[in-house]
Amino acid sequence: MRLPGQFPVRGASHAGHALTRRVAVKQSKTSEGRSKDEEKDEVRLREDLKAVARIPVPPMYAAAFERWQQALADAARLEATTRGPLAIGLGNPSPYEVGLTLHHTYGVPFLPGSALKGLALRAAWRNGVPADVVRAIFGDTTSAGFVTFWDGWLVPGQTELLQLDTITVHHPQYYGDGSEWPTDFDDPNPVALLSVRPGLRFELRVGGPPEHAAYAARLLEWGLTHLGLGGKTNAGYGGFAVEREKSEAEREAERLAAEAAERERKAAEEAKKAEGRAHTLRQRIAGMNLGRAKAELPQLLKDIDELPPPLRRETAQLLLERLQGDARTRGEKALLKPVRARLEDCE
Numbered sequence: 001m002r003l004p005g006q007f008p009v010r011g012a013s014h015a016g017h018a019l020t021r022r023v024a025v026k027q028s029k030t031s032e033g034r035s036k037d038e039e040k041d042e043v044r045l046r047e048d049l050k051a052v053a054r055i056p057v058p059p060m061y062a063a064a065f066e067r068w069q070q071a072l073a074d075a076a077r078l079e080a081t082t083r084g085p086l087a088i089g090l091g092n093p094s095p096y097e098v099g100l101t102l103h104h105t106y107g108v109p110f111l112p113g114s115a116l117k118g119l120a121l122r123a124a125w126r127n128g129v130p131a132d133v134v135r136a137i138f139g140d141t142t143s144a145g146f147v148t149f150w151d152g153w154l155v156p157g158q159t160e161l162l163q164l165d166t167i168t169v170h171h172p173q174y175y176g177d178g179s180e181w182p183t184d185f186d187d188p189n190p191v192a193l194l195s196v197r198p199g200l201r202f203e204l205r206v207g208g209p210p211e212h213a214a215y216a217a218r219l220l221e222w223g224l225t226h227l228g229l230g231g232k233t234n235a236g237y238g239g240f241a242v243e244r245e246k247s248e249a250e251r252e253a254e255r256l257a258a259e260a261a262e263r264e265r266k267a268a269e270e271a272k273k274a275e276g277r278a279h280t281l282r283q284r285i286a287g288m289n290l291g292r293a294k295a296e297l298p299q300l301l302k303d304i305d306e307l308p309p310p311l312r313r314e315t316a317q318l319l320l321e322r323l324q325g326d327a328r329t330r331g332e333k334a335l336l337k338p339v340r341a342r343l344e345d346c347e
Contacts, residue, residue, distance in 0.1 A: 015055045045192055065155070075206055079244075081242075083198060085196060087195045088111070088231070089101030108161060110202070112151055113149040113150050117149040122227055126226075137219075147216040155203055224239075277307060290323070290328050291328065313342075323336055
């Protein structure tokens, strides 16, 4: 008798290799339903899947990942972390009934570039991207687009990549040959499978002219965050948390925006300080001793000169009206002339 964990795991170079080696035993159903042999085979299937999930990543994968990074060093970069399970390629041919997309050489989960491109295109449609922009990025049946969506690679150093999962078919006859309509009396049929576990990090690269690649990367970020990738997205599968490396143009725009915001902050701060000084000057003008106007005027004028033009004019006008409103200073040209000069400078 074959023990679980020997074949197909024993001798397999990686998880993808092991997944292609199993040949399930098929038993015909008895009048009472499934045979005991069929039930035993399902138990063995689950044990095989658990054993496959424990197969470590091949040691040469880290070097391959580094070569991949170097080859695409100039491409736009994103890092995506699975927020829930990920199931890509459920419909792939598989002796386990349900497929899973794994890298054909290293047997690790990866994000196919074709799936990423399709997701980014859906994001473009959802966000109303103009047709000419969509054609430039993605191409059409007559020409290729400017952008290449490369496969997303698993970041090395992570373990426990796969997990045992279940899909339950509640109406097997209806979804199978359609011989019976779905009812509440159907017998649900749980199907074991492997899915990619939550919390795994993938690195993605989008190649092409910098502006086009950066725009496509933003679309891909939106799609991974809001739409999800792979199967069962309505059940919470395929969602990602994404960190996108900004393009040079984006970083420059952010730098300019930050500088503008800092200038506005400083201007607002200076305006607040100037208003405080103007308020103090208004109080001094209102309470000044006009009998000592000649002595107080030089310092008042100096303080007025330090105000910004709008406040300078307002405060000088207030001082002029104060001097002209009192008989002791109304005719003093030596007092009025420098104040009028401040007003003229503000014109």
